Amino acid sequence: MNPEQARWFGENFANVVGNVERVIIGKAEAIRLAVTCLLAEGHLLLEDYPGTGKTTLARALAQSVQGTNSRIQFTPDLLPSDVTGVTIYDQKSGEFEFHQGPIFASIVLADEINRASPKTQSALLEVMEESRVTVDGQSYTVGQPFMVIATQNPIEQAGTYRLPEAQLDRFLMKTTLGYPDHEATMRILATGGSRPRSTALPSVISTSQVAEMSQLANSVHIESSVFDYIARLTAATRTVDDVRLGVSIRGALALVRASRVWAASLGRHFVVPDDIKMLAIPCLAHRLILDPEAEFNGVQAVDVMAEVVGSVPPPTERQPA
Structure with missing residues (x-):
């Protein structure tokens, strides 16, 4: 990536973020993380209270990139075929036809994913990793x-099923929207909460440009000293007292992908250590498996990851090639 391409990337990124901010007020950082996740070809886990704008975020993001969106309300009786789709026999044609499930969309909101059974949760594993589903031995790309x-x-x-470690690891990031501050609340109240604001949002880039930006982000330069910093960060998570299982190599690669997009979003064609420090908690904290005793004592993975980031010194100079 050259400086001109980085500038173009940053402008498009800012346009998408600004467009989504028209309906998600006062949450610029969370929106930037969501757009970063999209361009890094990853998935986002939101642990949040009801009514904080999760559905609106998914809809606004899809509309901003000329994509489609769907919502799956996860419940204990939801079946895997309700997510992926089902093959039905057509008596007129004498053939089996595949009817797509709601997973076939650009942005899919899996609402309260931990309410579904592990079997239904596992239906997402293949499509999240490979962007395809397999039904009756036939694969379909999304x-x-x-x-x-x-x-x-x-x-x-109550009545929820904890996400297994293998599925948590499939999410590139985990973050929260949270409640708006006083100023943002006043702005929201002044609009009257009218629904057309979130349903008639114009697109600012095309899906082909999203694909181009994702490809372009792969060419953002990362120095060996920054790779060393990522390796030391992830290794440090495996030796912390309260952690039973630290960050895997998949987590380290996720941080690399996200940092490239984040750097390009700021108009840079190279990654700096501050990018890694900014993204370490959203990309890595949810991958930590804490000791049961630590969890019982109220230790949070976010706090453990913050301590790791504070204890591992970032690089201050380039390493020789």
């Missing part, structure tokens, strides 16, 4: 761009 925004309610835990 297209590009493709992103799953899954939500969890941190308050109600």
Whole structure:
């Protein structure tokens, strides 16, 4: 990536963020993380309270990139075929026809994903990793761009199924929208909360440009000293007292992908250590498996990851090639 391409990337990124901000007020950082996740070809996990704008975020993001969006309300009786689709026999043609499920969309909101059974949750594993589903031995691609925004309610835990480590690792980032501050609340109230604001949002870039930006982000330069910093960060998570299982190599690669997009979004064609520090918690904290005793004592993975970031010194000079 050259400086001109980085500037073009940054302008398009800012346009998408600004467009989504028209309906998600006062949450610029969360929106930037969501757009970064989309362009890094990853998936986003939102652990948030009801009514904070998760569905609106998914819809606004899809509309901003000329994509489609769908919502799957996960419940205990939801079946895998309700997510992926089902093959039905057509008596007129005498052939089996595949009817696509709601997973076939650009932005898929998996609402309260931890309420579905592990069997249904596992239906997302293949499509999140390979952007395709397999039904009755036949594979179907979901297209590009493709992103799953899954939500969890941190308050109600009755009747839920904890996401397994393998599935948590499939999410590039985990973040939260949270409640708006006083100023943002006043702006929201002044609009009257009219629904047309979130349903008639114009697109600012095309899906082909999203694919082009994703490809372009892969060419953002990362020095060996920054790779060394990422390696030291992830290795440090495996030796912390309260952690039973640290960050895997998949987590380190996720941080690399996200940091390239983040750097380009700021108009740079190279990654700096501050990009890694900014993204370490959203990309890595949810991958930590804490000791049961630490969890019982109220230790949070976010706090553990913050301590790791604070204890591992960033590079201050280039390493020789």
